[in-house]
Amino acid sequence: MADTPFQVAGSEGKEEKNISAAELLVDSAKSGVLAVQSYAELCGRTLVNMVVGPHYLQDTLEQMDFIGAGSMPIILLAGFFIGAVMVLQTGSQFIRFGQTSLTGDVVAIALVRELGPAFTGLLVTGRCATGIASELGSMLVTEQVDAMRAMGTDPNRKLVVPRVLASLLMLPLLTAIMDFIGLMGGCVASVFSLRLSAIEFWRRAIDALDFADLMQGFTKPVVFGFILATIGCYKGLTVRGGTQGVGRATTQAAVLGSVLIIVADAFLTKVALFLADKVL
């Protein structure tokens, strides 16, 4: 062992270079498993704390305002144009068969079952999961989370539960707004582009929907809300490396949250279709 701290640091640096590719692979596999384990632990603790008090009502209301009311502009704007684009695309195909009256049916089913929940989940992930990750990450690197623990507060109860609860409550509401405003956009596009009557569009759109569609359309946002809030919190509370780490965590929250929502969507759709077939 060398005498000075510099020599010791140098020798450690050399040792690091000798790590084989196999060891690197094992290390990254271990850290992957560890990340899944700690995410599952955070989710489990959050679910327990959501049931068992104390609860922070004021923080939950503030988060509902941030996630719900704060996301309204992007939901309204994106929803309107998604509905309009749906009508323009499907209408251009239906014109070939002289079946433009079916546009209302297609847009309603696609929006309520799939596009409404998925787009709401992805848009809110882009806005809120990143916001949550950066806020909690900044709190972590400035020792505010440690200060909270030092004063006897469980950060999971104070920081994670209000965000997850707000997200679970707000996502279905935002999805409902997205569905409605999407149909409004579709209606405007069908009136001006396909020359359909607005009453006919709405009548067909409403008739096309049944209970199974609504169940599917409002179950998905609950799951998406849980995913985006827990991913945001997890990435924020596991930041490493100061402010640069906060930036990395924010990006990872957006990417991981979006990917998980799309993957979950595929499974949920399969389950919902299976249940609709068997039960309803």
Add this chain to the structure above:
Amino acid sequence: MSSAVTAPTDSGPAIQFEDVRLGFSEGDILRGVSFQVQPRETMILLGETGTGKTLTLKLAAGLLSPSAGVVHVLGQEISGMGEAELLDFRRKIGFVFQEGALFDSMTVADNVAYRLREDRVPEEEIGPRVLEALRFVELEHTLEQVPSELSGGMKRRVSIARALISLPKIVLYDSPTAGLDPVTSQTIITLILRLRDVYSVTALLATHRLQDGFALANFHYDAKANRVVHNERNGNASTAREVARTRFLVYRDGGVYFEGEPEEIANSKDPYLQRFLV
């Protein structure tokens, strides 16, 4: 707030580390640390950057668990406690973080009142106590300001007010004067000194400035005269020293390099200790 906090009633040490080890993937930072802090004593923890001073404070607060060894605080073995037990335990201690660690989304008043609100103290009681704590650190005019509007020194003073609001028996200070100008540093040390002598708290103070330790060792707060006075000039040096004893603990290479009285470190010819005297 006016009633002084009583020292732990049991005769045992307020903080006790027994062969404590703490390591991360990069290697061990603390390699078998043992020391004791007696009730009402101030222990000055000196060491170069990266020697584990902050980790020691976090171990004493139960924010970290040791890899090996035992940590006793206020007669309780905290190294074996679960997080739920530790949350309750931490209400008995105060922690002043290096940069203050104030909640930046809250006002100064809300920061100081945080712990009282967590303990469901009635609102009509919270206001006067917050004002008294802020008056103690001479920042009663900042009630409605947010931390981003405060200077570095003011943030630390608010952090001290936040730590003392629940009248803790032990206060842990993490480099409270780091990065501050000499005048502000002196203000912070004076506050720590007053907190020690008015509320009789036990303190573990991590720093790399030896003069902070000597100031705490050589001065005391005279409540009657309402000013800080030198122990020798007060004519009852031994009494003052006995009331609030100050000792030094120096870390080197993950272990305790020196533990002793202010006179011992001041008169030491050891080259490593003399680095701190410069």
